[in-house]
Amino acid sequence: MNAIRVRGLRKAYKGHQAVAGVDLDVARGEVFAVLGPNGAGKTTSVEILEGHRGRDAGEVSVLGVDPAKGDRAWRSRLGIVLQSATDAATLTVREAVHHYAKYYADPRDPEEVIDLVGLTEKAKSRAGTLSGGQRRRLDVALGIIGRPELVFLDEPTTGFDPEARRQFWGLIKLLAAEGTTILLTTHYLDEAEALADRVAVLAGGRIVAEGTPRTLGGRAHAEATVRWMSDRGYTEIKTSEPTKVIAELSRHGELAELTVTRPSLEDVYLELIA
Amino acid sequence: MTTATLSKKALPGTLELGLARGAAELREFFRQKENLIFTVSLPAILMLLLGTVYVHEAAAGQMFAASMIGAGIISTSFVGLGMSVVADREDGTLKRLRGTPMPFTSYFIGKIILVFVSSLFEAVLLLVVAMLRFDVELPSTAEKWFTFGWVFVLGVISCSLIGVALSSIAKSTRNAAGVLNLPYIVLQFLSGVFISQAVLPESLRVAGSLFPLKWVCQGFRSVFALNDGYAVMEAAGSWELGKIALVLGAWTIAGLLLVTRTFRWTHEAS
Numbered sequence: 001m002n003a004i005r006v007r008g009l010r011k012a013y014k015g016h017q018a019v020a021g022v023d024l025d026v027a028r029g030e031v032f033a034v035l036g037p038n039g040a041g042k043t044t045s046v047e048i049l050e051g052h053r054g055r056d057a058g059e060v061s062v063l064g065v066d067p068a069k070g071d072r073a074w075r076s077r078l079g080i081v082l083q084s085a086t087d088a089a090t091l092t093v094r095e096a097v098h099h100y101a102k103y104y105a106d107p108r109d110p111e112e113v114i115d116l117v118g119l120t121e122k123a124k125s126r127a128g129t130l131s132g133g134q135r136r137r138l139d140v141a142l143g144i145i146g147r148p149e150l151v152f153l154d155e156p157t158t159g160f161d162p163e164a165r166r167q168f169w170g171l172i173k174l175l176a177a178e179g180t181t182i183l184l185t186t187h188y189l190d191e192a193e194a195l196a197d198r199v200a201v202l203a204g205g206r207i208v209a210e211g212t213p214r215t216l217g218g219r220a221h222a223e224a225t226v227r228w229m230s231d232r233g234y235t236e237i238k239t240s241e242p243t244k245v246i247a248e249l250s251r252h253g254e255l256a257e258l259t260v261t262r263p264s265l266e267d268v269y270l271e272l273i274a
Numbered sequence: 275m276t277t278a279t280l281s282k283k284a285l286p287g288t289l290e291l292g293l294a295r296g297a298a299e300l301r302e303f304f305r306q307k308e309n310l311i312f313t314v315s316l317p318a319i320l321m322l323l324l325g326t327v328y329v330h331e332a333a334a335g336q337m338f339a340a341s342m343i344g345a346g347i348i349s350t351s352f353v354g355l356g357m358s359v360v361a362d363r364e365d366g367t368l369k370r371l372r373g374t375p376m377p378f379t380s381y382f383i384g385k386i387i388l389v390f391v392s393s394l395f396e397a398v399l400l401l402v403v404a405m406l407r408f409d410v411e412l413p414s415t416a417e418k419w420f421t422f423g424w425v426f427v428l429g430v431i432s433c434s435l436i437g438v439a440l441s442s443i444a445k446s447t448r449n450a451a452g453v454l455n456l457p458y459i460v461l462q463f464l465s466g467v468f469i470s471q472a473v474l475p476e477s478l479r480v481a482g483s484l485f486p487l488k489w490v491c492q493g494f495r496s497v498f499a500l501n502d503g504y505a506v507m508e509a510a511g512s513w514e515l516g517k518i519a520l521v522l523g524a525w526t527i528a529g530l531l532l533v534t535r536t537f538r539w540t541h542e543a544s
Binding site for chain 2: 050052072073075076078080082084085086087088089090091095099100102103104105106126142146
């Protein structure tokens with residue numbers, strides 16, 4: 001059984017169709033990224049899956065349960081990592097993690113979790129004094145303390161500096177390696193590429209493409225561009241056999257400023273959401 | 275089913291989690307200086323300032339201290355709790371809790387614990403100030419203390435519920451300060467805290483009598499009055515203990531209904 005199965009999901013706000021017929025399958029143990037610009041319907045979709053929002057139409061099953069009817073037992077199998085919370089500001093990291101551990105039947109060891117998210121040195125610091133990146137690590141700790149089967153991460157690295165993002169990615173990879181299913185929304189392409197097994201692009205409330213980061217939008221089969229400097233200036237050839245093209249060209253001597261490029265995930269993405 | 279095999283260990287009970295919430299709430303509350311200054315100490319400070327003007331004889335001190343305790347516990351329950359729920363909505367506490375298996379009832383038990391403990395601190399501090407500065411005497415009979423106890427409990431619970439219900443109207447903590455403080459301040463004038471209700475025009479007296487504050491203060495005055503003869507100073511000329519219980523009980527039920535119907539986890543319309 002899939003961790004998440006969605007068919008024909010729709011949700012409108014005051015005449016605006018935020019989610020306009022989404023189908024989605026996420027396998028157990030998979031890291032799945034939902035990419036899309038602001039206002040594409042990412043957060044609405046995720047909040048419906050989390051059971052925080054109702055829907056107008058469609059079938060939704062999360063860990064075999066309809067989120068609209070999710071009970072305590074179901075909630076205890078989910079981990080939701082918040083995006084911009086500033087709660088528990090006067091509790092220390094240790095106090096907060098120990099407190100949230102009490103909510104679950106079979107929580108992880110709080111000290112292990114603090115260690116896992118890399119906050120051991122900050123265990124005695126109050127949550128309100130943490131940096132942005134550290135605070136999100138605490139959010140992850142609180143999200144995974146209940147040993148969830150499925151973790152939701154909604155734009156987890158927004159506002160991070162590059163180093164904090166890399167560290168955060170390491171943490172997500174660690175969770176994925178333990179077999180946790182992860183649904184991630186992001187508008188960073190490199191994030192999706194670095195973390196996700198599969199990616200869906202959401203635009204205007206619909207999924208416009210789905211695949212692995214390598215194959216998304218026909219990227220793997222797209223023609224490569226061979227470009228070099230000739231007597232007539234920059235010259236480009238689009239080809240599906242760049243190796244052959246270069247072999248032929250190079251018979252006439254050295255090729256100045258030679259490059260071979262394929263569309264980046266960003267090129268594909270911008271095309272898709274345009 | 276996977277659910278059955280996974281949940282061999284049962285989820286913790288609602289009351290157990292409520293107590294854990296209460297402990298965390300208290301810890302957070304007492305670590306915030308603004309809570310200690312405004313919520314816990316303000317009634318004692320007001321007692322000191324206003325008492326110096328108003329209190330020239332023992333009887334007046336007793337009555338004024340009683341009214342101030344009433345106003346104080348309503349400040350911690352109605353205003354304080356309402357504000358703390360709005361803050362929980364604003365800083366993500368409620369959103370986080372909603373994503374966990376913690377039942378809503380446990381959250382509310384935690385809040386009630388917070389309100390009882392902070393109200394008790396506030397009342398004790400105020401009494402100490404009143405005793406030291408104005409020679410206020412504590413009630414001497416078990417019967418008076420019993421009255422004190424039930425008025426305190428009913429007052430705190432009813433005003434907590436109304437505060438939480440009103441917090442759903444407020445969109446932000448800044449907004450909530452107005453939504454909650456305005457009725458509280460107006461009611462202090464209509465309920466015999468600063469001015470005896472007997473001198474108010476009838477329309478204002480009736481308006482004040484619709485709300486819990488007047489009844490809580492009247493209940494406390496019956497406890498702290500030097501003798502029951504002082505009941506003639508009340509608007510009705512008696513302590514009306516039965517009526518106090520009825521009004522506060524009715525507000526508790528109304529508050530409970532309001533909270534279950536209006537409580538919102540987040541600001542966003544669903």
